[in-house]
Amino acid sequence: MTGMQILFLITSAVVLFSSIMSVTAKRMIHSALWFVLALLGVAVVFAMLEASFFAVVQVLVYVGAIAILIIFATMLTRRALEDKGDQFNRATLVTLVIVSIIFAGLVVSLKSWAPLQNLTSPLSAEQLNVGVLGLALTAPDGFTLPFEVTSILLLAALIGAIYVAYERKEKKK
Amino acid sequence: MNFIYDPVPWVINWLTQLLLGWGLPINLVNTLLYLVGAVLICLGAMLFTTMLIWAERKIGGRFQDRLGPNRVGPWGIFQSIADMLKIFTKEYINPVGIDKIPFNLAPILAVAAVLAIWAVIPFSETVFGANINVALLFIIAIGGLGEMAIILAGFGSNNKYALLGAFRAVAQLISYEVPMVIVLLIPVMFSGSMGLNEIVQAQKIPFIIYAPVACVIFFICSIAENGRAPFDLIEADSELVAGYNIEYSGLKFGMFFVADFLHAFTSAIVFTTIFLGGWQGPGVEQMPVLGGAYMLIKTLVVYFLMLAIRFTLPRFRIDQMMALNWKILTPLALVTLLVTALVDKSIPHEMTLVRIGALVIVNVLLWLLADRMITAYRKRNPIQVVTGKARPLARPEILPVVEKEAAQ
Structure with missing residues (x-):
């Protein structure tokens, strides 16, 4: 077993444990913090795959922005700091069944997926260049359409946020 | 060798x-x-x-x-060594009701978030930690970890003032990240890379000459990211008792203290690397060790400038600070990015003087535009002087006649 594999096992264990804890923790804010740990673990996995761009973006977007947003939202809820409510509700059983079916399906289909059968070779310096990613996003035969659609979606979200937060003049008076 | x-x-x-x-x-x-x-x-x-x-x-x-x-x-x-020894011997106080893990993790994370930046800084042509190709993004992402530390401290302390202080600090840090990230795209555009080594190597002529407005915006934002005067609202004695670190004592408080001072110097280093040409200078090709000296001198000049600003300007109010960010710096950063990209792309890079001239003219125009914007904004929203009713003081002309005579 190489050092890389040991590192991978430790990271995966941390990610799995913190994901489970983020679902089962009693206090909401603890769930949010466990979730942050899981996201950081995923960033470490990216770094071990030599995808440094994705590792950094994972930390930047998820830990730097989304996790903090979630924590803010959690603290705005009712009794966020001392909430010790029930972790289960009526939908738990149904959700469990659906999730297990999806998980089993994923395992079965991934097991027969060819690229997972053998080890992939390390990425070359050419493939690690961030410029390649940028070109793929803007080239006509690349992912231009999804990229632009995402931009429009984000723009719509921005405008929506401004509309919701906008203080109307006549209401003020 | x-x-x-x-x-x-x-x-x-x-x-x-x-x-x-x-x-x-x-x-x-x-x-x-x-x-x-x-x-x-x-x-x-x-x-x-x-x-x-x-x-x-x-x-x-x-x-x-x-x-x-x-x-x-x-x-x-x-003096600092004496202070350090004192802080080592102080009592660890764990207030009742703290959340142990976040409370103790926060100071460590705060220092680590600053030290991690040093891993990607090229100190000279041959001396650097990790040469990753997304170093600029890395620096910004690590800033996110620093915000996480503040949130953990505020939440773990089980103190309402600490929590309010943490929210306010994080709101400030996240807001000022927006123009900073936009402006950082300009050096990336000039050098064609996000790695700090490549950015320094592309600066035979420092980027401050190509993009002075971007440089000023980045400088203001990095002072705000440090939370230093005039942006020192992170610690507001009169409003929040102290800030997010109110419940910390001894070495744990010392960690926040060290993180604060080290962050100021680190952002001077980052500014030097990105806009002042890092280790570039005369004679570095023959003698790479000179690069370290140039880097140190430039960094100290920038640091001195930051200190001059810190110790001479009064602080902003929170709404003024947010207005400066969202109504002036962010639009200006967006316009600067667009205009710089257009001008820089339309002039061939071989004509260095023409390129510099065009960019400088454009930047001066942008600066005048920003000035007009601020003036117009001030006209629309005149500064409201918030004072109470004028209270009578014990000045001689107000004193009753009897007392006046007695005084004479």
Whole structure:
């Protein structure tokens, strides 16, 4: 077993444990913090795959922005700091069944997926260049359409946020 | 390879040969050397901080017509060491009802988030920690970890003032990240890379000449990211008692303190690397060790400028600070990015003088535009003077006649 594999096992264990804890923790804010740990673990996995761009973006977007947003939202809820409510509700059983079916399906289909059968070779310096990613996003035969659609979606979200937060003049008076 | 011209790679080379001579595998040797380098950089940075704290207090004293520390050692130079020893011996107070793990993790994360930036800084052409190709993004992402530390401190302390302070601090830090990230795209555009080594190598002429407005915006934002005056709302004694670190004592408070001072110096380093050409200077090709000296001199000049601003300007109010960010800096950063991209792309890079001239003219125009914007904004929203009713003071002309006569 190489050092890389040991590192991978430790990271995966941390990610799995913190994901489970983020679902089962009693206090909401603890769930949010466990979730942050899981996201950081995923960033470490990216770094071990030599995808440094994705590792950094994972930390930047998820830990730097989304996790903090979630924590803010959690603290705005009712009794966020001392909430010790029930972790289960009526939908738990149904959700469990659906999730297990999806998980089993994923395992079965991934097991027969060819690229997972053998080890992939390390990425070359050419493939690690961030410029390649940028070109793929803007080239006509690349992912231009999804990229632009995402931009429009984000723009719509921005405008929506401004509309919701906008203080109307006549209401003020 | 010569020791005098380039000492650090010489030592690394010598150590590698020595360890390989002992029969260690090459992977292990590399790992060991990286570990040694990381420990040395962290240790150096932390020890350097004690001197920084002394220098900052001394310079601050001079700015404000005081003496600054002057008791321990010549010119008070050992004051920080005495303070450090005092902080080591102070009691750890764990308030009732704290959340143990976040409370204790926060100071560590705060220091780590600053030290991690040092890993990607090129100190000279041959001396750098990790040469990753997304170093700029890395620096911003690590800033996100610093925000996480503040949130953990605010939440873990189980104190409403700490929580409010943390929210306010994070709101400030996240807001000022927006124009900063937009402006950072300009050096990336000029050098065609996000790696700091490539960015420095592209600066035969520093980027401050190509993009002065972007440079100023970045400078303002990095002061705000440090949370220093005039943006020192993170610690507001009169409003929040202290801030997110109110419940900390002893060494844990010391960690936040060290993180604060080290962050200020680190952002001076980052500014030097991105806009002032880092280790570039005359004669670095023959003698790479000169690069380190140039870097240090430039960084100290920038740091001195930050101190001058810190110790002379009064602070903003929170709404003024947010208005400055969202109504002035962010639109200006967006316009600067667009205009710089258009102008820079339309002029061939071989015509260096024409390119610089066009960019400088455009930047001056942008600056005038920003000035007009601020003036127009001030006209629309005149400063409201918030004062109470004028209260009678014990001035002689207000005193009753009887007392006046008695006084005479």
